[in-house]
Amino acid sequence: MEIVFGNSGFVPAPEALLRRGGAWRWRPLRVRFGVLRHPVKGVWLIDTGIGPEVTEAPGRSLALRAYARLLRYRLSIDQSPQAVLGGMGLRLRDVAGVIVTHFHADHVGRLGELPMARVVAHGPSLARVRAAHDLANLRHGVFADLIPQGVETRMTCVTSVARATLPFGLGEGADLFGDGSCLAVDLPGHAAGHFGLAFPHLARPLLYAVDAAWVLPAPGDTRAPGYPLRAVLDDVRAAEASMARIAQWQAAGGQVVLCHDPAPSGFDVPS
Ligand SMILES: [Zn+2]
Numbered sequence: 138m139e140i141v142f143g144n145s146g147f148v149p150a151p152e153a154l155l156r157r158g159g160a161w162r163w164r165p166l167r168v169r170f171g172v173l174r175h176p177v178k179g180v181w182l183i184d185t186g187i188g189p190e191v192t193e194a195p196g197r198s199l200a201l202r203a204y205a206r207l208l209r210y211r212l213s214i215d216q217s218p219q220a221v222l223g224g225m226g227l228r229l230r231d232v233a234g235v236i237v238t239h240f241h242a243d244h245v246g247r248l249g250e251l252p253m254a255r256v257v258a259h260g261p262s263l264a265r266v267r268a269a270h271d272l273a274n275l276r277h278g279v280f281a282d283l284i285p286q287g288v289e290t291r292m293t294c295v296t297s298v299a300r301a302t303l304p305f306g307l308g309e310g311a312d313l314f315g316d317g318s319c320l321a322v323d324l325p326g327h328a329a330g331h332f333g334l335a336f337p338h339l340a341r342p343l344l345y346a347v348d349a350a351w352v353l354p355a356p357g358d359t360r361a362p363g364y365p366l367r368a369v370l371d372d373v374r375a376a377e378a379s380m381a382r383i384a385q386w387q388a389a390g391g392q393v394v395l396c397h398d399p400a401p402s403g404f405d406v407p408s
Pocket of ligand 1: 328
């Protein structure tokens with residue numbers, strides 16, 4: 138299976154906020170999304186990255202405008218999902234499905250461009266988004282208007298998928314393609330239902346830990362970031378337990394990629 142990560146855009150953040158002991162220098166964080174090419178299940182995206190639906194679409198809600206202005210996202214047009222797929226000889230309509238790791242705006246921004254794709258996501262979290270008031274969602278960086286109406290009819294809930302054993306003693310994960318090649322790993326704390334993806338069949342198994350940390354922590358450091366980032370976590374204790382799972386994966390020799398880490402990964406599309 139082929140795995141690549143595109144960078145849909147940048148979001149500036151001071152390093153000291155992201156990692157304890159980090160410098161007070163602003164760094165452009167990446168906003169990765171993944172493209173999987175599975176020999177049987179076809180082409181799948183991991184999230185959709187940040188898109189114009191968040192940063193510039195004229196019909197955006199006031200809340201979305203305020204959010205985009207506050208975080209100062211900058212799109213990288215040459216690495217939109219369309220551009221990255223194009224570089225692989227593919228089009229958006231070739232995408233069989235999207236694995237949505239959580240419902241934050243910078244992970245679902247372009248879902249509206251994939252109206253036919255299957256979706257794998259954490260169903261209870263989506264139900265919570267649908268039921269919540271806009272203000273409550275805004276507090277969590279979630280905008281119901283970015284999640285297509287009726288997506289539930291083409292969605293598989295990750296909790297309903299048969300589970301298989303994860304490497305390195307991490308327990309079990311949902312076996313998304315039924316062949317052990319891509320397993321959803323519970324990494325709660327950052328957002329409700331947040332999960333990562335393990336690829337155990339690679340020569341050096343990969344854990345895409347998405348937003349369980351913003352930058353790769355120093356080996357063994359399982360502390361959640363300090364305030365104010367700590368305040369946006371869904372559950373601080375769960376976040377620290379998820380960081381401990383990342384540390385366990387690294388200590389056993391596995392590789393880890395994160396959504397926002399500015400350091401290049403071996404899976405990134407060259408820019
Ligand atoms: Zn997030």
